[in-house]
Amino acid sequence: MNGSAADRLRRLRWVLTALFTTMNAIGLIVLAWIVVNEDADRGTAEVTSSLDRVTSAVSRQVGYDGGVVSFALVNSDELNNACPQFAILPGGAQTFRPHLSGRTCVPMDTGVLNGLAADAIHTGGLVQGYQQSTDGRSVLVRAQPLLNPSGKYLGAVVASADLTDTESAHTRFVLLVVGGCVLLIAVLGFAGHLLSGRSxxxxxxxxxxxxxxxxxxxxxxxxxxxxxxxxxxxxxxxxxxxxxxxxxxxxxxxxxxxxxxxxxxxxxxxAGVEQLHLQPVWLDQLVTDIAESAHTGGAQVTVTAAPTKVNADPTLIRRAVGNLLDNAVRYGRQPGAEAIVHITVYGGTVTVADHGPGIDPSTAADAFDRFSSTGGSSGLGLSIVRWVAQAHGGVLSVYNADEGGAIFELRFPQAA
CATH class of the missing domain: 1.10.287 (Helix Hairpins)
Known part of the structure; x- marks a missing residue:
């Protein structure tokens, strides 16, 4: 794989995001497919139940006396003027005048219904299927054969139910499920991107x-x-x-x-695999030793120190103060003049003052950032000093002196 390690990590984050989103999307799609099918089956079951109620009730109310089919009880039942509608048809078994319920809920071709009645009589059982009304609507039809007292088929009850409302409700449900899935996938994708970033x-x-x-x-x-x-x-x-x-x-x-x-x-x-080696340190003696052993290249370095003790890691303190001194020697001078640096140690504070051009106030806050410097260096020296101060519970400050030059102040908590 080409590119830097950082580029590979960024690509890995997108790969993890895509994998997380894809797996969740597949799960959501499968769940949505199951839910949508269950809703469709539920709608069909409800319509089928209403048709079964009509055909069963009407078939019990059809009379047969002396070869004559009677619809007296059917006409007096409230189902005769309700939906779903029904028709009592001979279907070729006997000859009698077809009976249509008093209310037309959906216009149907009587010939089509009579054919379904014939199918029910021929098979000797229930016949159910989808048909179209004369005005193009989808209709669920159920045919139940009728038997006379001698056990012979005399016709069939055919009930019809309009599926328009059921299909519209199912369509709305599908759109709701699809929209919810799209929204959830987007949310999961965003969450996956955050989680992959954290991982x-x-x-x-x-x-x-x-x-x-x-x-x-x-x-x-x-x-x-x-x-x-x-x-x-x-x-x-x-x-x-x-x-x-x-x-x-x-x-x-x-x-x-x-x-x-x-x-x-x-x-x-x-990395958290090692702790600071804190011990009592005479800060004034340590700073004086650093100044005396430093290679200052002819710069004038003076130290004014009062006895002060801190709990610190002497190796890191030596490095931090050395960086401040090196920074002052390098950049704390006027053009054509030698560097003049004065170090003061008092009360757990090390102050390094130079006679250079000072620090631009607008960039002073960035002076301690890695790879950022106002003097043309990499900026790492001061960032290391700040890190050492923070690791010891101290602070590094910088400001300009009234008479010119920068002052760096490194403060540590004093030992008891």
Whole structure:
């Protein structure tokens, strides 16, 4: 699969969304098909029940006396003037005048109905099916054969029911089910997209941490690697200075190892697999040692420190203060002038002030974001400082001095 790891994660999210939506859509479609068919069967069953009630009642009311068919009881029954309508037809079994119910609910061809009566007499059982009325409506017809007292067929009762209302109600139900399914699929698709995003969030966070770790490694190793190369070139060009340059080379290698170790600790802490190694630390002594051992390139660095103790991880504190000092030396100077940096330690706070151009207030809030910087750097140095402060329950602030220059204030909770 081509593309970056981030692109593959984004594609995976869409694949998971599509899979989740498709599976739910299939389930909804099957459920909708079952519900729609049940509704259709229910509607047909209701109409069939009404037809059965009519044919059964009417067939019991047909009289037969001396070969003459009587409809006296049928005419007096309320079913004669209600819907569904019915007809008593000979169907070719005997000859008598057909009887049609008093109310015409749906116009039907008598010849068609008489044919159904003949089918019922021929089969000796119920005949039911769909027909069309003379005006084109769908009609359900049910024919029940009639027996005379001697057990011979004399005709059949044929009842007819208009299906227009039933079909209209079923159509509305189908539209409601289809619309509901479409809406549910859309909602489930959106929910699936959110769930898939949450499911890949740990992988995305791990990928981001990996990218940040690589960027921070490159950022922090850039200066010592350049200094190590300069020392090696100097030693190569001046063999008589090798003995003097060797301790500095060893120190740089040690610093690089410490940087890598602190980066690994940072990654483990961010991943939650390691805890801060907190211990009582004299912040004033630690900052003074950092300033004395830092490679400032000729910058004027002064330290004013009062005894202050904090509970902190000394490795991370050293790195955070080192980044602030490095930032001030690099960018806290006026054009053509050497950098002047003053560090103050008091009450659990480390203040690093420079004499540079200061920070634009409109971009001060972004100065601590990764890969964002007002001075042309990668922006990782200050983001690391802020992370160290937050990990210790502290805060990093920045503002401009009245006389010019930026002031970075790193505050830690003091130890009891």
């Amino acid at each position: 890949i969030r740990p992988a995305a966070a791990a990928l981001q941490e990996q990218e940040v770790l690589l960027a921070e490694t490159a950022h922090d190793l850039r200066s010592p690697v350049a200094a190590l190369r300069a020392l090696a070139e100097t030693a190569q060009a001046n063999p008589d200075q090798r003995a003097a340059l060797l301790p500095r080379t060893v120190q740089l290698a040690s610093d690089m190892g410490s940087i890598i170790d602190s980066l690994l600790v940072r990654a483990r802490l961010a």
